[in-house]
Amino acid sequence: MRSQPVILVLLVHLCIPFLSSSLAISPGEGYTVNGRVKIPSLGAQGLVRPGKLSNIKVVLNGGQRFTLLRPDGYFSFHNVPAGTHLIEVDAIGYFFSPVRVDVSARNPGKVQATLTENRRGLSELVLEPLREEQYYEIREPFSIMSVVKSPMGLMMGFMLVVMFLMPKLMENMDPEEMRRAQEEMRSQGVPSLASLLPGGAARS
């Protein structure tokens, strides 16, 4: 019956990190860092479905170690030596700030986590995305303006102006004034815009 207490101790030992703190001492050289990734709008956005939680990776120290999330969003790194570490979260569709985690040998159990992007301290190692990432441009819905603004639209527009507005303008003009202006131009030798038009040329 020697084994009974061993089991008990082990069970208690394993429970502690889940219940209270995100840092627990484990026998041996290192410590265990526990944390959680929380994505508030998971499922609301079309990009990340709940099933995609399985593809979120947590990276310690720039690729030294990787771990994945458990279904409840928790993760843990075991046997982490005392010192300053960097935890990054790799999730498609979200931007996470890397977190600086200080594992102190002197007072174990104390959490020292800081977001490196905005230097905000964390009381618990709960990582939330800073923002969602949209990888695609949103296609603008069709609008008349975009057609008008395109080179072809401008061409058409100019044509319409010349075709319909110019004759109107001519008609509104005083014929006397018009003749004077035309003569003036002819004397200068510059062909007027009106003379280029079939209607205008015919009148002269």
Place this chain on the structure above:
Amino acid sequence: MDIRVFLLLLLVLVSSVEHGFSLYEDQVGLMDWHQRYIGKVKHAVFHTQKTGRKRVVVSTEENVVASLDLRHAEIFWRHVLGTNDAVDAVDIALGKYVITLSSEGSILRAWNLPDGQMVWESFLQGSNPSKSLLSVPINLKVDKDNVILVFSKGFLHAVSSIDGDVLWDKDFSAESIEVQQIIQPPESYVIYAVGFVGSSQFDVYQINAKSGELLKHKSAAFPDGFYGEVLLVSSDMLVSLDATRSNLVTISFRKEEISFSKTHISYLVGESLGIPVILPSKLSGILAVKFNTLLVFIRVKSEGKLEVVDKIANAAAVSDALSFSEGQQAFALVEHVDGKILLTVKLSHDWNSDFLKESIAMDHQWGLVQKVFINTYIRTDRSHGFRVLIVMEDHSLLLLQQGEIVWSREEGLASIIDVTTSELPVEKKGVSVAKVEQNLFEWLKGHVLKLKGTLMLASPEDIAVIQDMRLKSSEKSKMTRDHNGFRKLLIVLTRAGKLYALHTGDGRVIWSLLLPSLRKSGSCKHPTGLSVYQWQVPHHHAMDENPSVLVAGRCGPHWDAPGVLSFVDTYTGKELNALGLTHSVAQVIPLPFTDSTEQHLHLLIDSDQCAHLYPRTSEAIGIFQREFSNIYWYSVEADNGIIKGHALRSNCIGVVDEYCFNSSDLWSIVFPSESEKIIATATRKLNEVVHTQAKVIADQDVMFKYISKNLLFVATIAPKASGEFGKPTPEESWLVVYLIDTVTGRILHRMTHHGSQGPVHAVLSENWVVYHYFNLRAHRYEMSVIEIYDLSRAENKDVWKLLVGKHNLTSPISLYSRPEVMTKSQSYFFTQSVKALAVTSTAKGITSKQLLIGTIGDQVLALDKRYLDPRRSVNPTQAEKEEGIIPLSDSLPIIPQSYVTHALKVEGLRGIVTLPTKLESTTLVFAHGVDLFLTRIAPSRTYDSLTEDFSYALLLLTIVALIAAIFVTWVLSEKKELQEKWR
């Protein structure tokens, strides 16, 4: 040139600062392709008992755990574990969890079988390195909880399969036993841990499976000693080799006393066949012993008696035994018989009956069979059928069933070593008219549909048709050269020694070649491929020749092993020539000279710093002799902290070989080993094109870039900071960067970043270098840029001087005189860890550059070089703003739209390669790791061509409308004229 500079400026102005690269969601797959792989399979576990999807769970050498569809080979789910998290064992527990043991037995994980979600993860304590064994007993229960037994790092753990809690563990680290096997007979609650103590003692520990209590410890000495590992052949019998490797030893361990029985091998098989190797296949009552190529099956009878059952000459692989109906056990055996493979399924207890015998013809490019996994299924007539999964020499994975290859996966592509390109053949004339007419109609129809799409008039079906049309555009996957140079062949060399040609249009494999020179042979025991180079690029006077590539490799893991060269035609995929070299290959230098057949001259440097010229022709020697004194190279000995410069001296002494040359050391830079350790070097790409040496800055001033092909960037760090991350304090770590001229060995620039450490990734292009490192003080990653300018040409700005001739443009540049250079530098924070760093390259070098950053999330981010401009300031002047200088910010922006991989991941990213196209604005980006990804990007937008979604139909419509309008107005004016005349 001024006009071009002006154009460049204009271009810089036109392209928007925010993002040079962005994509609409419906454009995915138009210019890019993505292929998912898993790597060479190590373990496979089938899950086919239940109705529903048949699947196989595999773990691979790329540290991938994946679930594949047995019918279609698609990946249901896949996880790429870290590089130092190698999978030791895989099994299925409770019929719903995949259990993996990884990281030398310290991490045990359970994955949900249908979707791959990690269910639990358990860290197993232990310090002694040992074998890692995983066993998932079917009906071993402790408190209604199924137990998983793991032996790792000197501990035996019983782990609950529900939540991964360690139920009990037993420490063997104090016992000095080297545990070989953990045996749990299905009918009892006793676990046997067997192993060796020293080399000649055999120990058995009996452990209570419920509590981990030690029940009994038996020990027996075997004076002859053991060699290698033990194999469990039946529930109470183990087999091993003795120390001399000439006897087979059977060990019966479950009785009161451990008994050994020795049988001489040559007595068994009749003759001496060579060194025996026991295959680790579990065949229940039979063991397979391999002698060179001969495989001998030996049955273990009661009392440890052995009997040879069969000898098979060309056997390739044997699977484990699989039990199917009524306790019958079968295993698969694969043989190579004249170019085909012969698959035999045998019953363990009845050797003479072949349950199944199938001969399957197979592509030779797959090589030999290396591993077999067997699975059974019930046929429609309720008899048992078998399917086998085989792993080939080139790492590909095949499923065989009913004498056919059901599917195959080219898993070799998951481990690419090197990449080069080859042009496709030129298009031949003579396209038939009918085809054109049909095309014209199709073309018009397509554009009408497209127009409907842009006008948002298209129905969902139309949209589907449009999307399909765009993706399947036959244009991009044609086998001929195109005007823009988008279509090319990617020639990739994989770790298995196989060469693949991939089409850049759709990523399909055009041909593949398992290089005969890189296969295991008598003279070449451990061949490894090194790199691949363009050998012959015909474009002028050798147009009829096919282009070819040079593959360099070596015959062993060490760098002084003899080299092998192979020349492969890139159109046909045939090996033209292969050379087994007498010298080693330490470095391959492609020289910028070609001979009359457009073969590139290559200089191979061996480990004794002798240079060997290839091709070995007198013409090549002639060309080479002319440039003899202009050839310099350098070598980096990272372990010793030395960089050396070399030059050619004379022909080799002692050997009569006119293609061999001695070298002499010109200079050497020795870094003090107590304070500096080389961790990264970078040079310019040899094929990089620089368009202009001048840079016009804000106030109409000109700066001259210091452009030299011989620039080397070296980064060193403090040896204390080279260890684990997070250990060193900022005070004891520093990063020193150097810019070195590799001809003179002169250090042009040296800079120290205090409180920084590696890893360092660097890229050097034109006159600048960008590098990424970790700043310990801020505890963030940083990227720095150094730009280097030539001051000796600064006076050449005056046009009058140029006209009069008082310039020094033609004055000789001497490497002996100290170059007058000026460097500018700036640092920025960068959020993410980096796996790879590259820079875009274009045909003429006019287009502005983008950095391609492979992030820790296995994505590729394009970052405009203008963000890394040392002339950035907090408040740029109006003139500087016009030049395109971005106001200074402390960190570099990560814009989600500028990920070139958009919402995809290139899992296990290892390298990024950029390939210029003929179209100046555009470049191809190829990212490889476990996955492959290729896309086309335009760093300054496509200023020299119309975009993909340009609507030709709208243009046509406008023209038609304009012509119609002309006629209408003409008619109208005629009428009006007539009326006026009548008046």
